[in-house]
Amino acid sequence: MRGIELNGHPLTWTAINPSDCMVRSGLSGYYQWVVFEWPTSDLAAPGSQDALTLTVGNNAQEGVEYDALRMEISSRGANPTNTGWHDYEYVTSGSYVAANNAVSSNY
Numbered sequence: 001m002r003g004i005e006l007n008g009h010p011l012t013w014t015a016i017n018p019s020d021c022m023v024r025s026g027l028s029g030y031y032q033w034v035v036f037e038w039p040t041s042d043l044a045a046p047g048s049q050d051a052l053t054l055t056v057g058n059n060a061q062e063g064v065e066y067d068a069l070r071m072e073i074s075s076r077g078a079n080p081t082n083t084g085w086h087d088y089e090y091v092t093s094g095s096y097v098a099a100n101n102a103v104s105s106n107y
Helices: none
Strands: 001-004 010-013 034-037 054-056 091-094 095-097
Touching: 010 091
Parallel strands: 034 091
Antiparallel strands: 001 010, 001 054, 091 095
């Protein structure tokens, strides 16, 4: 089980292929793009700092490595039905949409 919090507002998901970064090689490992979405009401008040916390379950004995973090604010949101992209897992409060690489993405 993986988890992420924005200012104490948690999202959790189960990795669909939890390959281990310290055991696999960079050329043969599994990579998946995961998008997390919180409502803007979860942001800290103006003048305060936002805190993003990433956690992993106890079964991650070899460690976890996030290759990149990208943060955006968008009025349209990140749900694949809004973006037209289907190659990522989408996680928001009470909702999970698995990646669907079989569907063409509209880039």
